[in-house]
Amino acid sequence: MKIGIYGGTFNPPHLGHMTSARLAMEMLGLDRLLFVPAAIPPHKALPEGSPSPEDRLAMTVIAADSLLLRDKVAVDDLELRREGKSFTVDTLRQFREEYPGDELWFLMGSDMLFSLPDWHLPEEICALAGLAAFARSEGDEPERMEVQAEQLRADYGARVTVLRLPEVVEVSSTRLRAQLAGGEGAEFLPPSVYGYILRMGLYGTHKDLRHLTDAELRACSLSMVYAKRHAHILGVEEEAVRLARRWGADEELARRAGILHDCTKYLELEQQLQICDEYGIVLDDLERISVKLLHSKTGAALARHLYGQPEEICQAIFWHTTGKADMTRLEKIIYLADYMEPNRDFPGVEELRKLCYEDLDAALQMGLEMSIEELRERGVPIHRNTQGALEWLLEHRKG
Numbered sequence: 001m002k003i004g005i006y007g008g009t010f011n012p013p014h015l016g017h018m019t020s021a022r023l024a025m026e027m028l029g030l031d032r033l034l035f036v037p038a039a040i041p042p043h044k045a046l047p048e049g050s051p052s053p054e055d056r057l058a059m060t061v062i063a064a065d066s067l068l069l070r071d072k073v074a075v076d077d078l079e080l081r082r083e084g085k086s087f088t089v090d091t092l093r094q095f096r097e098e099y100p101g102d103e104l105w106f107l108m109g110s111d112m113l114f115s116l117p118d119w120h121l122p123e124e125i126c127a128l129a130g131l132a133a134f135a136r137s138e139g140d141e142p143e144r145m146e147v148q149a150e151q152l153r154a155d156y157g158a159r160v161t162v163l164r165l166p167e168v169v170e171v172s173s174t175r176l177r178a179q180l181a182g183g184e185g186a187e188f189l190p191p192s193v194y195g196y197i198l199r200m201g202l203y204g205t206h207k208d209l210r211h212l213t214d215a216e217l218r219a220c221s222l223s224m225v226y227a228k229r230h231a232h233i234l235g236v237e238e239e240a241v242r243l244a245r246r247w248g249a250d251e252e253l254a255r256r257a258g259i260l261h262d263c264t265k266y267l268e269l270e271q272q273l274q275i276c277d278e279y280g281i282v283l284d285d286l287e288r289i290s291v292k293l294l295h296s297k298t299g300a301a302l303a304r305h306l307y308g309q310p311e312e313i314c315q316a317i318f319w320h321t322t323g324k325a326d327m328t329r330l331e332k333i334i335y336l337a338d339y340m341e342p343n344r345d346f347p348g349v350e351e352l353r354k355l356c357y358e359d360l361d362a363a364l365q366m367g368l369e370m371s372i373e374e375l376r377e378r379g380v381p382i383h384r385n386t387q388g389a390l391e392w393l394l395e396h397r398k399g
């Protein structure tokens, strides 16, 4: 197996790291890539006011997840768990022990390639792993890097590859930290990492979470869920706005409800129950044991209490999973957008999509009936509010 190791302080992890990691992975044909955040980097002090190691780890996990390669890419916190300075040689020794028969590649930007002779025990580093170096900026000349590679081969018997990545993102964490403090730099970060920074108020951002722009709110929401869910959330936002336009509902409310509707989707049952406790959400027996039902309640609670959203949005999130009797137009829109946004694919979805733009109540009825049918087939109990929504609609549409 070919394993890549990408070390750094990741303070914060940015698109330069992620783009180079993805491309290097392809070019080297890696089976696995491990990001390794350093505890105390030997070659530079962490600047004052840097986030805690836990926050750097969390940001690196979110950034790695944004590559959408979960079976291949992971974050290893071995340097954070180790005492003292994070010498690369110690890390590679540990990996060598863990993966005795595998091919190790240490990934690095050009700056690291040039400074390698000054590191602790460079010769041993070169014996433990191959070095894969790439440019950090357009100005980095591959010819100069090749000369350095040749020198490392001669001095230490290093196995070095200079990768000419087809894309370079010119950014450094140092520059980003300064930009973030001044309210800029989001475009150099995976949106979910930016959202985490905003939620935690890192790097001097200190935004009032109750008055975020759409882009900031979206980033916060994405930072709370696995990246595999991002396309769905963006799809619901897009579909909800379209439906609001079609049916004369408030597009901005629809957008924000779409953005936040699944923000607590991946919280564990225990965390969900804690939020319910904190905000006095009363649960019935079925809700108490089902994360799937709980996330709409807890999502609504965070929309209200953390993100300061208006009541219509919170209600639309609250009812988006079960539905209920006598729903508002916005509640119907979010329920249906969740059901048939562009990424959804199931038998009947095209028909449902069409109906959503012809007759909202007929579409809601169809959605509820399909949902009840599917739950029955899976032997899952049907929530009384879903049943109630359908009964109300049948009665109402008759009259």
Ligand code: ATP
Binding pocket: 007, 008, 009, 010, 011, 015, 016, 017, 020, 107, 108, 109, 110, 111, 112, 134, 135, 136, 137, 168, 169, 170, 171, 172, 173, 174, 175
């Ligand atoms: P700082 O500005 O704080 O020095 P940094 O942006 O260099 O941070 P690190 O976490 O220290 O980030 O870097 C980890 C690794 O990522 C190093 O090998 C570095 O060369 C590489 N790297 C950093 N930025 C880029 C970039 N824009 N493109 C490619 N590689 C990069």
